[in-house]
Amino acid sequence: MKLIFFLILVSSLSGCQRGNDYQLVWADEFNYNGLPDSTKWSFDTDGNSWQWGNNELQYYTADREENATVRDGVLHIIARKEDGFNQPYTSARLITKGKGDWLYGRMEVKAKLCGGKGAWPAIWMLPTDLEYGAWPASGELDIMEHVGYEPDSVYFTIHTENYNHTKGTQQGNAVFLPDAEEAFHCYAIEWTPESCTFLLDKEEVFQFEKAKQAGSGEWPFDKRFHLLLNVAVGGNWGGKHGVDESMFPCTLQVDYVRVYQKTK
Incomplete structure (x- = not known):
């Protein structure tokens, strides 16, 4: 099945609604200053030499406040135009x-x-252990993606061996969100053994359900995953219409990251 476009207007709300059967197990509220908390976050630079498989144009740095810093209770991930690196x-x-x-x-983010x-x-989110093999066999959960040439839209998508963009079979929804670049919104996923439900603020915007007798090609989401936050530049999707250099510095701001698990 191809990507389904689901267009709605969602008002900016303070957070996401959750059931009473969830308890907080991990969080970063960014109530400090400086580099991201090293007990919770690492800087991923492993794919710089091969452009992360998407022909991206950024060089991801490590332990550098020019690209990732916390101030005023908010994490800032900053893309910049700079000389002196292997990428522009x-x-x-x-x-x-x-x-x-x-x-x-x-x-929730x-x-x-x-x-x-x-x-x-x-x-x-990506799988921690790659027990079903390299991408896309072990899966990918895109809680939110945004490409700057579509300023009024955000995307929610899953990738598996059977459902992925290289085959044109990825599954997900696109949501009309005209103030995505001006206001904070809560992006979330509720992931259970039966389904992955994506939410924008208090609205359910996409659900991918496990089919009966589904193998790992359709449902690799029974292994550990971890979170990622990043700002890529260019690439096969992000750079489809070029790069406007007047946008730099370009900053993703994160108010909080919270992880809950069910108590029963």
Whole structure:
């Protein structure tokens, strides 16, 4: 099945609504200053040499406040145009791998997105252990993706061996959100053994259900995953219409990240 476009107007709300059977198990409220908390986040730079498989144009740095810093209670992930690196732009890609890995739960991120042609901010999850093999066999959960040449839309998508963009079979929804770059919104997923439900503020916007007798090709979401936050520049999707260099610095702002799991 191809990507389904589901267009709605969602008002900016303070957060996401959750059931009473969830308890908080991990969070970063960003109530400090400086680099992201190293007990919760790592800087991922492993794919710089091969452009992350998407022909992206950024160089992800590590432990550099010019690209990732916390101030005034907000995490800032900043893409910049800079010389002196292997790519024309710098940015940061933060991951919880080895410091926050979960099997099922509710993951919430309250964020304000950066924009401009060429910007590609994302809030997403990848498998920690790759038990079903390399991408896309072990899955991917895109809690939010945004491309700057579509400033009024955000995307919610899953990828598996059978359902992925290289085959044109990825499954997800696009949501009309005209103030995505001006206001904070809560992006969330409720992930259970039976389904992955994506939410924008208090609205359910996409659900991917496990089919009966589904194998890992359709449902690899029974292993540990971790969170990622990043701002890519260009690439096969983000750079489809080029890069507007007047947008830099381009900043993804994150108010909080919270992970809940069911108590029963």
